[in-house]
Amino acid sequence: MNRAPLRQSLIRGLVAACAWGAVLAAPAAWAQPGDTLAHARSAGVIRIANTQASPPWSMLDDKNQPAGYDVEVAREVARRIGVAKVEFVADQFKNFVEGLKAGKYELVMNDLTPTVEREKQVDFSAAYGLEDFRIFVRAANSDIKDRPDLKGKRVGVTAGTSNESWSRATLLGSEIVTYDNGGLVFNDLAIGRIDAVISSHFGGMKYATVNKLPIKEVGSILTYQLSAAAMAKNQPALREAVSKAVKDMHADGTIDRLSNRLLGVSYQMSVEVAKAEKQ
Template sequence: MTLPRSLLRTTFAAALLACSAHAAQADQLDDIRKSGKLRVAVAIGIPLFSFTDAAMEPTGSDVETARELARGLGVKLEVVPVTTAARISTLQARRADMTISVMSITEERAKVVDFSVPYAAITIITAAPRDVKIAGYADLAGKRIGLTRATTNDTLTTKEAKGAEIMRYEDDATLITSAVTGQVNIFSATPSTMDEINRRAPGKNFEIKFSQLDSPLGIALNKGEPRLKEWVDRWVSANLESGKLNQIYRKYHGRDMPNVVVKTAQN
């Protein structure tokens, strides 16, 4: 029997509505659980936060945080190695479910991704050899300073260090190599990056000249995933309260979590 054309149109429209309703109900939290896998974008090569161990396996405080979060979801962790500059684009391209990779929570980034409540913090410093006199941004005018591209370091130094020649590197590993080999002798990074440079080139005697920022870090998520964000926020808050995230931070960084993390998460 041939159905009337009007009935076919009505049936087709109803099917479209049903598909749309199903798509609206499905979300990334469900998809992750169904897949049995959590894909986390991590920029490997950031001392203490994310690096490779002697067996060439990813480790560090961010990697262990990702591993614990995957365990909380009841799924396996898949680390998606990225460059620092690709942390957001990889997420937006859906090649990762979230990014846990030393991402400071900024207004500019929050326009394109959602952030969890802070799970850790990073201290940003300007360092140079002991005999170089630098007390603040004004002293960087006319000097060359190295940093990692697309980081809070980059944004902050570009804004404040007027007249400085800024050398941008794709990742911390390249920045470290540049400082060790003498391509730059002033850099904006973290205390852990400075420690790694001093370990590789002890004769250079790098030291902290001034602190730029103590910045809370967030887990980056795609926008439009409220259930996933709510779950991650609850997980972070619970693991801050239990001390688990502080335990991870202390294990790799040798100090307790900065108070700014706990205070911000409680607000």
Template sequence: MKTTLLGAALLIAAGLIPAVGSAADAKELKIATEAGYPPFEYRNPNGQLEGFDIDIGNEVCKRLNRTCVWIDQSFDSLIPGLQARKFDLANSTMTATEARKKVIDFSTPMYIVPVKLMVKKGSGLEPTAESLKGKRVGVQQGTTMETYARKHWAPKGVEVVSYPSYTNAYVDVTAGRLDATFQEAQSAVEGFLNKPEGADYELAAMMLDDPILNEPIAMGIRKGNALKADVDKVLKAMLADGTIQGYAKKYFAEGLIRFPAQ
């Protein structure tokens, strides 16, 4: 899509095209995200994109001398969008699972985040099929949490309810329509627990150690796209020089994110 100067200015003001470096004449790099997942990707009160993944993506564009064009769309449409060549990268806290690797490529791993169950204080609920039997648990569509819950919990009497974003799930938690939600721990903290409506809720004590929930987060790339080599090189450099770890300090409490060995 061609963009007029006025149109570009409006998009920059909206946070869809971050103004990075001297990239006015640089080739565009289209990156898709689902901006309803703080602190990874979200919109600030002015409607601009912010978050850990957004910072990483903007720096990748800067180091590649490309102009970032951010595309905000639902998480479960990211892989089809990559395959349809609607954008170059998907950067939205996407776990590099074996199933996804069959249909898209992934960048070098960027980070790993722990997954936890969020429950009402005093409920005693734990992330096990036995504890959750007969309960309703909210997950986001297309996530590894949904995959895990449908594989391990749903067959044993747990009702797994999928949502386009966790924002909707948190509304149903407070309304009593859900007994728990299942997500990356930091997302629950930033998206709900740190807000007044989250005062009566907490993360369940038990940490899940299933391999499917401990696979690294990476950027999704269309299979065969030569861009992968350049993105991998930049991300490895950003991990080696501490850039990504520095961004993490802006958003995460101690122990709520890990990084791949260098």
């Protein structure tokens, strides 16, 4: 008996079965960027990235669960766009844009500012946060009182943040030192490895208070920055749904309630103060 045809038939059948299995196993919904929202609704889960190390925006609570302003806003946004569960993915600021482009997660919600450079690569929703950025120094430091005093100093920033890009563009006479972990930058400030840190008022004060660090805020406000949800390009349905959820949360007072409870300040009042400062 000639077994060759039988073997060839079996091989062809096995190859076809493997190919068909790959098609079945492939996440077809993710293959089409415009289907991301539909897929998340169907699966009942959406992946949202944050650092989990940048209080009060995102952090881990005493039960080792994600917490903070961005986390609470993210959960409410997910509910309003029709997704039952949020899977929080821990990542670093410097990885957020590439993580979205690579499909590691569907949204980033962690005090991320919609800068011109970022908007070339990813899309942003309506803004849900606003903060002012300050100079932080050691409590015993009397040399640095405001921005001009940073010349010739080692200034710490978190890598990949708008703090880093602003500092590199503005503090031309300073040595900019980057940190992957936003918490370590304050630890190094406290022990004198760097002279100053550029950070948000909320983030710096929160970290100093929680960790009882001998640091203080000095000088005038350096800049104001908005924060919004980021997502991969070419996902109009997701962008529209998230923006609508955020706008509705502004309108019904949810954003203000969350910012008052978790940041200790009214978001709307912050916006008015920022407008007044810029005028």
